[in-house]
Amino acid sequence: MQWVTYDAGEGIRTGIIDGESVRGLAPGTTLEGLLSRGVETLHEAGADARRSPTEVRPLEDVKLLAPLRRPPSVRDALCFLDHLRNCNRALHRDPTLHPAWFQRPAFYFANADAIVGPYDDVPIAPGSGMFDLELEVGAVIGRGGRDLHPDTAEEHIAGFTLYNDWSARDHQQLDRAQGIGMGKSKDSAITLGPALVTVDELEPYRRDGRLALELSASVNGQELTRGCLDQMDWTFGEVLAFLSRGTDLRPGSVVGSGTVPGGCLLEHVDTPDLAGFTRWLQPGDVVSLRGEGLGETSQKVVAGQDVIPLRVLG
Known part of the structure; x- marks a missing residue:
């Protein structure tokens, strides 16, 4: 199933995509709420939406929002090591x-x-002159757990969605200098959507035990990169096993795959021949992510807020 959160002008609703229509559930139903009660509840609600929806709307008449608007937590991993190699090279x-x-x-x-x-x-992060996109896939936890085994941890995933980890590279330099991890460089926006696609719907794309979804990113219609999800060095099973060591993974939580190699502007700073794109994002740019079986995002970058200065210590 393809689960969506949408607004048709009468309040935010949750439903499933059925062809060119959206079959909605009762007002007040959220994906976060369904997932918190277990994957079985999600499946039952999907069956209800197919059988007896509260409303049916043409897909073209609704605005699709992030499928999960306030998940319990969001963690972003780095599973494609070539992305890091490319960044280090740049x-x-x-x-x-x-x-x-x-x-x-x-x-x-x-x-x-x-x-x-x-x-x-998407507004540019306040004060940033080096605003960037990142092409990723988000795994959504459907069944909670702790101290998971890497061979079976993927069984805890309810589905997947496109994930854009918008990044302020100039702020990131200060984050790194402070040495306590990602901060304001990753704090301004995370795109999820257009749908939460359940695992069973993506099974036709599985190859040698891994989801082989073709992924791409473009800026102003110009392709930046193209890759495949099955090229992850660390699998989602390994990542979830590591994340759950000594702590609970809660249903509805989102875990990012990390950036598909070539899927951000930083990787192309010194190699414009790879994409012909030699600058950072500016107001008016349109960024699109595409994922086989997952759909497509399309977002305009707009000017951000002016920075309210802080005093400098010392």
């Missing part, structure tokens, strides 16, 4: 990775209050 002229990257997956907690929909305008 920043330091050296693609070599520290041995730690091969010992365990890396992740950080992202801002669940910064989620935007798949067609919403």
Whole structure:
């Protein structure tokens, strides 16, 4: 099933896509609420939406929002090591990775209050002159757990959605200097959508045990990169096993795959021949992500708020 959160002018609703229509559930129903009661509840609600929806709307008449507007948590992993190699090459002229990257997956907690929909305008992070996109896929937890095994942890995933980890690269330099992890550089916007596509719907794309979804990103209609989800160095099963060590993964939580290699402007800073795109995002740019089986996002970048200055210590 393809679960969506939408607005048809009479309040925000949750439903499923059925062809060219949306079959909605009762007002007040949310994906977060359904998932909190278990994957079985989600499946039963989907069957209800097919059999006896509260409303049916043409898809073209509704505005699709982020399917999960306020998930319990958002974590972003880094599963494609070539993305990091490319970034290191652009920043330091050296693609070599520290041995730690091969010992365990890396992740950080992202801002669940910064989620935007798949067609919403995205303001540039305040004060940033190096605003960037990141092409990712988000896994949504359907069944909670702790200390999961990497061989079975993917069974806890309810479905997947496109994920754009908007990034302020100039702010990121200060975050790194402070040494306590990602901060304001990753705090302004996270795109989810257009739908939460359940695992069973994506089974035709599975190859050798992995989802082989073709993914791409473009800016102003010009393709930036193209890749495949099955090229992850760390699998979602391994990531979820690591994330759940000594802590609970809650239903509805989102875990990002990390950036598909080539899926951000930073990776192309010194290699314009790869995409012909040699600058950072500016107001008016249109950024689109596409994912096989997942749909497409399309968002306009707009000017951000002016920075209210802080005093400088010392």
